[in-house]
Structure formats: structure tokens, C-alpha cells
Amino acid sequence: KKKKAPAGVVKEPKTAAVLLTVVPDSGITQAEVLRQATGLLTEVPGLSTIRLKRAQSGGTLLQFPGGEGHRTADEVSSAMRRVLGDTPGVRVGRSMKRVELRIRGLDDSVTKEEIVGAVAEMVGCGAEDLAVGEITRLPGRLGSVWLRCPVAVSNKILEEGMPRIGLVRTAAAPLPVRRMRCYRWLEVGHGVANCKGVDRIGRCHRCGDRSHYMKAC
Incomplete structure (x- = not known):
């Protein structure tokens, strides 16, 4: 009988992707950036299949399917950063589906850097792939x-458990998926690039007041 997967384990995407974003009113258009990107893609060895998709944030997703998709996406991302990285208003990054966990059982000696280091060593990923709160x-x-x-x-953390951090072995639990929130209008369901609502930048993302931010709300 097949063992039931732990709660929170989700199916991994079948494609790898690179996100290309152009900031509005930056002096360069999405079309100009894509023309430069097209020239770069011809220089990547072994690149045969690519899919384009509009991201919710307003950027362009370059998707690479297949077993070599992640390797290809890494090479394309590196090549684009070399050429477009210094262009004002243009952002290039690896787009990966991410989830949120709550790590519990941390003693008073543990620091954020130790958490990142322990997780990165356990799963074999880079520290830049992890984001840790306070x-x-x-x-x-x-x-x-x-x-x-x-x-x-x-998935690896939920299946194998968290490593020992500090004095004890910690525990991890999945958090509910949060809907996309526009940080201009503070509403859910769309990003800043597609926002047509009221500009509420500088307000608390929880109550909308300008006297404080969400952390102090």
C-alpha cells in the first residue's frame, strides 16, 4: 500500500521558468527587452522548447519544460542578467513556485542565519532560495x-523532518496559501502592474492607516 504523503506536500511543477519584468515608466518597453532576450536565447546550447506566459505581476514568464528545464532556466537567467542586469527598470529572476512554513521549537540561542544555513545544508539548495522572517x-x-x-x-522538510538547530530538533508545519495582494490598492486578486484602484502606498497593509506599518498594527 502506498504511503500517504504528509500534510502540506504538493506536486512539483513540471516546468522551470525565468521571470522578466519591466517597471512601468522606466524608459524601456517590454517589446524592446523581449527583442534583446530573443537574441540571447539563440546562444543557449540545447534550447529547443520555450513557452511564453503573462505573469500575474505583469511580467513575462519564459517556461522551459522537460527534465533539463531547471538547468536551461538557470543558464538563461544568468545570460540575461549579464546583458540586462544593469538596465534601469528591468528585472530578471528565476521564477519558482514557493510555499510557506512555520518552524517551531527554536531555543533562545538560534539566529535567522543558522536557520537558513541548516535548511540549505539539509536540502542542498542555495541560501538565496530561502526567505526567513523575524x-x-x-x-x-x-x-x-x-x-x-x-x-x-x-516537500523534503515535511517528508523527512527539520534538522537539528541549536539544542533540539525543530518542527515544521505548512501555512495556508495566501492570495496575491496588490500593495498599491491593498486588495487581493491582482498585482501592482494590473492595478486600476486607489493608490494606498505608504499605508498599513492591514488597516490602511498612514501612521504605522502592518508590523506595528
Whole structure:
């Protein structure tokens, strides 16, 4: 009988992707950037199949299917950064499906850097693929922290358990998927690039007040 997967384990994407974003009013158009990108793609060895898709953020997703998709996406991303990295208003990055976890059981000696190092060593990923929030320490409880990571990293953590960090072995639990939020209008369902609502930049993302930010709300 097939063993049931732990809660929170999700199916990994079949394609790897590179996200190409052009900031509005930056003096360069999406068409100009794509023309430069087309010239770069012809220089990547072994590139045969590529799919284009419009991202929710307004950028362009270059998707590479197949077993060599991740290797190809890494090469394309590196080549684009070399040529377009210094262009004002143009952003190039590897687009990976990410999930969020809550790590619990942290003793008072543990730091954010130790958490990133332990997870990266366990799963064999780069520290740049991980995002860690501030450690929360409440009276009478061990610390906990928010972690965002690629699906492959999250699945391995949930299947094999967290490594020992500090004095004890920590625990991880999946967090609910959050809908995309526009940080211009503070509404969900779309990104800043597609926003036609009221400009609320500089306000608390929780209550909309300008006197403080969400962390202090």
C-alpha cells in the first residue's frame, strides 16, 4: 500500500521558468527587452522548447519544460542578467513556485542565519532560495519563525523532518496559501502592474492607516 504523503506536500511543477519584468515608466518597453532576450536565447546550447506566459505581476514568464528545464532556466537567467542586469527598470529572476512554513521549537540561542544555513545544508539548495522572517519569542514558549522556500525544499522538510538547530530538533508545519495582494490598492486578486484602484502606498497593509506599518498594527 502506498504511503500517504504528509500534510502540506504538493506536486512539483513540471516546468522551470525565468521571470522578466519591466517597471512601468522606466524608459524601456517590454517589446524592446523581449527583442534583446530573443537574441540571447539563440546562444543557449540545447534550447529547443520555450513557452511564453503573462505573469500575474505583469511580467513575462519564459517556461522551459522537460527534465533539463531547471538547468536551461538557470543558464538563461544568468545570460540575461549579464546583458540586462544593469538596465534601469528591468528585472530578471528565476521564477519558482514557493510555499510557506512555520518552524517551531527554536531555543533562545538560534539566529535567522543558522536557520537558513541548516535548511540549505539539509536540502542542498542555495541560501538565496530561502526567505526567513523575524523569530517570534513569546513568554513561556520556544521561538517560531516564518519560512518561504521552493516546493521541492518544502516537500523534503515535511517528508523527512527539520534538522537539528541549536539544542533540539525543530518542527515544521505548512501555512495556508495566501492570495496575491496588490500593495498599491491593498486588495487581493491582482498585482501592482494590473492595478486600476486607489493608490494606498505608504499605508498599513492591514488597516490602511498612514501612521504605522502592518508590523506595528
